[in-house]
Amino acid sequence: MACRNVTVHNLSKVVRYFSQKTAEQESKFVSKMGFLKGKPLYLDAQATTPLDPRVLDAMMPYLTYSYGNPHSRTHMYGWESEEAVETARQHISDLIGANSKEIIFTSGATESNNMAIKGIARFYGSKKRHIITTQTEHKCVLDSCRALTGEGFEITYLPVKSTGVISLDELNSAIRPDTALISIMAVNNEIGVIQPIKEIGELCKSKNVFFHTDAAQAVGKININVNEQNIDLMSISGHKLYGPKGIGALFVRRRRPKVFLEPIQSGGGQERNLRSGTVPTPLVVGFGEACRIAKNEMAYDHAWMTKLSNLLFEKITKALPKVVRNGDDVHTYPGCLNLSFAFVEGESLLMALKDIALSSGSACTSASLEPSYVLRAIGADEDLAHSSIRFGFGRFTTEDEVEYTAEKCIKHVERLREMSPLWEMHQDGIDIKSIKWSQH
Amino acid sequence: MAATRADVLKMYKNMLRESSKFSFYNYRMYALRRVRDSFREHKSMSDPLEIQRNMNEAHRLLNIIKRQAIVGELYKFEKLVIEMQGDNNKH
Numbered sequence: 310m311a312c313r314n315v316t317v318h319n320l321s322k323v324v325r326y327f328s329q330k331t332a333e334q335e336s337k338f339v340s341k342m343g344f345l346k347g348k349p350l351y352l353d354a355q356a357t358t359p360l361d362p363r364v365l366d367a368m369m370p371y372l373t374y375s376y377g378n379p380h381s382r383t384h385m386y387g388w389e390s391e392e393a394v395e396t397a398r399q400h401i402s403d404l405i406g407a408n409s410k411e412i413i414f415t416s417g418a419t420e421s422n423n424m425a426i427k428g429i430a431r432f433y434g435s436k437k438r439h440i441i442t443t444q445t446e447h448k449c450v451l452d453s454c455r456a457l458t459g460e461g462f463e464i465t466y467l468p469v470k471s472t473g474v475i476s477l478d479e480l481n482s483a484i485r486p487d488t489a490l491i492s493i494m495a496v497n498n499e500i501g502v503i504q505p506i507k508e509i510g511e512l513c514k515s516k517n518v519f520f521h522t523d524a525a526q527a528v529g530k531i532n533i534n535v536n537e538q539n540i541d542l543m544s545i546s547g548h549k550l551y552g553p554k555g556i557g558a559l560f561v562r563r564r565r566p567k568v569f570l571e572p573i574q575s576g577g578g579q580e581r582n583l584r585s586g587t588v589p590t591p592l593v594v595g596f597g598e599a600c601r602i603a604k605n606e607m608a609y610d611h612a613w614m615t616k617l618s619n620l621l622f623e624k625i626t627k628a629l630p631k632v633v634r635n636g637d638d639v640h641t642y643p644g645c646l647n648l649s650f651a652f653v654e655g656e657s658l659l660m661a662l663k664d665i666a667l668s669s670g671s672a673c674t675s676a677s678l679e680p681s682y683v684l685r686a687i688g689a690d691e692d693l694a695h696s697s698i699r700f701g702f703g704r705f706t707t708e709d710e711v712e713y714t715a716e717k718c719i720k721h722v723e724r725l726r727e728m729s730p731l732w733e734m735h736q737d738g739i740d741i742k743s744i745k746w747s748q749h
Numbered sequence: 750m751a752a753t754r755a756d757v758l759k760m761y762k763n764m765l766r767e768s769s770k771f772s773f774y775n776y777r778m779y780a781l782r783r784v785r786d787s788f789r790e791h792k793s794m795s796d797p798l799e800i801q802r803n804m805n806e807a808h809r810l811l812n813i814i815k816r817q818a819i820v821g822e823l824y825k826f827e828k829l830v831i832e833m834q835g836d837n838n839k840h
Contacts, residue, residue, distance in 0.1 A: 346830060346833045347827060347828050347829050347830035347831070347832060347833040348826075348827040348828065348829050348830065349829070349830060350829055350830060350831055351775070359775065359776075362771075362776055362780075362813065362814075362817035362820075362821075363810075363813055363817075365817065365820070366813045366816060366817055609783075609786070664830040704779060705775035705776065705778070705779045706775070707774075707775065707778045707779075709778075709831060710831055713830075713831055
């Protein structure tokens with residue numbers, strides 16, 4: 310058998326490497342954050358962003374003395390809350406180029422995605438039984454689609470290219486006469502890739518298929534205009550753009566074409582009958598203010614993200630060989646930098662970097678040791694998918710924080726690689742992939 | 750009455766002083782950076798109406814900064830690692 314021998318020396322290093330790892334894991338649970346001097350830096354902006362002080366300032370009156378139910382029609386408490394809600398609705402629609410009547414408040418992007426996908430499928434389901442989405446969507450989109458499979462719908466999960474971008478030709482050929490909906494996210498939460506939303510929108514319009522986009526990571530960060538980009542439904546989240554948690558919105562087009570949805574929630578008929586339940590005034594006001602700020606600050610924030618992202622990437626790649634950026638070089642939101650450090654296990658690096666709040670991918674799946682399905686979908690090698698870390702910057706991230714992160718990251722990658730027998734073999738010029746590991 | 754050069758400078762200094770009172774590192778650094786950058790950006794503004802409009806907005810923001818810095822002081826929270834290592838936060 311053409312198999313390279315792993316030397317005894319290397320094997321003992323393998324054993325030491327793994328026993329070290331469990332010791333590190335244990336110490337993590339013993340110490341928690343106890344030995345750390347100070348709170349970790351926050352570089353996980355795709356999971357959530359801190360509330361902007363300007364947003365909290367706008368919310369405060371509605372968290373205290375302006376507590377009316379915005380649906381109360383008979384007194385001033387209700388009227389002032391209603392007015393605040395409508396002003397916020399206007400701010401949100403201004404940011405995305407919509408009409409304020411097209412904004413439906415929800416609890417967040419997960420609910421918006423569920424509402425859009427299931428709502429369209431169930432309303433148009435008697436004639437149209439097919440939905441197209443991509444393999445790199447957020448869990449809640451994929452799971453909504455899976456739920457619809459149980460109701461007899463057919464789902465096409467489009468693959469993506471190695472950059473993470475979909476192929477328009479493949480999308481075009483996947484469309485069938487009974488396709489009800491195409492759901493493709495605007496900015497990916499793990500690798501930051503921006504999909505060609507405008508082109509997808511045009512294609513959908515020409516084929517008379519509804520186009521839904523999960524824009525939780527995009528709105529307020531890159532330019533989104535529902536009319537220019539022919540978007541029919543769009544999910545937005547409050548806490549990804551420095552607003553409060555627990556609020557989001559679904560944009561539902563009212564004209565050319567008018568989109569109908571089967572509501573999920575039954576009740577008092579609020580939000581054009583699409584989402585019953587009292588609208589949470591303080592959260593909505595905060596969300597609206599966050600959108601107003603985002604519109605004014607988009608260019609300024611984007612320039613800052615680009616600066617930080619370049620700083621981190623250049624510092625790390627200058628010091629470390631074999632670092633791969635996952636995703637596209639050009640069509641990417643700079644506030645999300647996903648790097649794979651070859652020969653380093655992502656989880657070990659995350660543990661070593663405990664003074665920095667980072668994640669290897671989506672917060673929803675960070676508990677499992679499975680490599681990210683997004684990285685698998687872009688064709689990353691299994692080992693590279695295991696060695697990835699996502700750096701997420703926000704408006705409040707400082708240059709000092711990024712430099713601190715780069716230094717720590719370089720130090721620990723070097724240390725972990727030194728311990729790794731695979732790295733040593735790579736240094737010796739052995740192609741790891743050519744090894745056939747055999748069990749004795 | 751239009752804002753004079755001295756008024757603008759006074760506002761700039763006030764905003765920086767109040768911004769530096771944010772006890773949360775990230776809010777403080779952002780506020781300082783944002784204030785400096787917007788005054789720099791509008792340095793060559795000459796239209797009195799435009800200047801007044803911006804001064805009104807600055808006044809609104811100054812009040813927000815003052816209130817929010819107080820809110821930040823009301824609750825105790827741990828400092829960040831980067832603040833514990835010395836000179837990083839002295840700008």
